[in-house]
Amino acid sequence: MKAAVLDEFGSVDVMQVRDIPMPAIGAGQVLVEVYATNINPIDWKMREGTMAMRYGDDFPMILGWDCSGVVAEVGEGVTDFKVGDEVFARSDVSTGRCYAEFAELNTRTVVPKPSKLSHEEAASIPLVGLTAINGLRSCANLQPDQRVLVIGASGGVGTLAVQIAKNMGAHVTGVCSEKNMDLVASLGADAVIDYNKKDALQTGEPYDIVYDTVGVRTYEEARQALKTDGTYLTLVPVPNIDFFIPGQTEWEPGKGYFVAWTPTAADLQILADWINEGQLRPVIDSVFSLDEIKKAHLKSQTEHAVGKIVVKVRD
Ligand SMILES: NC(=O)c1ccc[n+]([C@@H]2O[C@H](COP(=O)([O-])OP(=O)(O)OC[C@H]3O[C@@H](n4cnc5c(N)ncnc54)[C@H](OP(=O)(O)O)[C@@H]3O)[C@@H](O)[C@H]2O)c1
Numbered sequence: 558m559k560a561a562v563l564d565e566f567g568s569v570d571v572m573q574v575r576d577i578p579m580p581a582i583g584a585g586q587v588l589v590e591v592y593a594t595n596i597n598p599i600d601w602k603m604r605e606g607t608m609a610m611r612y613g614d615d616f617p618m619i620l621g622w623d624c625s626g627v628v629a630e631v632g633e634g635v636t637d638f639k640v641g642d643e644v645f646a647r648s649d650v651s652t653g654r655c656y657a658e659f660a661e662l663n664t665r666t667v668v669p670k671p672s673k674l675s676h677e678e679a680a681s682i683p684l685v686g687l688t689a690i691n692g693l694r695s696c697a698n699l700q701p702d703q704r705v706l707v708i709g710a711s712g713g714v715g716t717l718a719v720q721i722a723k724n725m726g727a728h729v730t731g732v733c734s735e736k737n738m739d740l741v742a743s744l745g746a747d748a749v750i751d752y753n754k755k756d757a758l759q760t761g762e763p764y765d766i767v768y769d770t771v772g773v774r775t776y777e778e779a780r781q782a783l784k785t786d787g788t789y790l791t792l793v794p795v796p797n798i799d800f801f802i803p804g805q806t807e808w809e810p811g812k813g814y815f816v817a818w819t820p821t822a823a824d825l826q827i828l829a830d831w832i833n834e835g836q837l838r839p840v841i842d843s844v845f846s847l848d849e850i851k852k853a854h855l856k857s858q859t860e861h862a863v864g865k866i867v868v869k870v871r872d
Contacts, residue, residue, distance in 0.1 A: 584634045644670055685717050696816050706768065767788075
């Protein structure tokens, strides 16, 4: 099968699309014929070697955490899926391994693909959607009618955080640049602030939650815009906050957390249900082929994508 493979860490040029042996599946796994995957910033951070402490340095390495495709084989003990099922997933297998024509996936992070979406659209959802919902629900204990500020509202995580916060009953203010204001409003934001014109943390508006999805503000700055018991969330580690450890950390009011989470099919199913009910939609910046994976990484590295950069693996 064809895959985008790394043999060392480095620039985009270390990523080569070539033929490699088909992956084998074990008990509790499915082999998925990948129709589409997408780029998350963690992919190019891993490619550059800055995440090696966490994800290791076993080469050849195949990146890619998200996919949408069709079940091609089921492993021992798998009863929820059969060959031919359309699924989407956030891989929890080693380094992701979805930049490939086939991916082995643990069924605990696989659910039926929302029927409304194409494979390219479905592949854009899992990692960012799960980051958005886990941040708001688990790390910030979001309640209906609370006021949420989403910084980076036009990005991969931000476009879903705005919609998910609205689905959970919040009043949402999105922060983005002028060119993306209409998009963020169309996602349901009650107010939109252009970060080049106004400091969203200096409006006098007290927030229950500040979700800095792009890690551009300090905790101290955000604290000034939060109610005393309000929660600050960041996706990029900054000083003076706690690391939210799933299953161990209990949310406490008035704190700041680095959002960390464990992917589950149950959470992915919540996203799929919202999509099927018309309450959540993907935002696609661009679509590249697997052969164009280097271009797709370079686009993500601009850090100005609008929504998700998708990689179409097959027609
Ligand atoms: N902890 C976790 O589990 C986790 C999960 C997912 C992502 N992350 C991390 O979170 C970060 C964001 O991920 P992502 O996928 O959302 O990235 P992304 O899609 O690349 O974000 C791009 C967006 O950021 C916006 N942006 C850039 N500078 C901004 C600023 N100063 N103020 C407001 N918006 C700004 C851009 O809007 P404009 O073009 O309008 O500026 C663009 O729409 C990455 O560092 C990623 O590695 C962490």
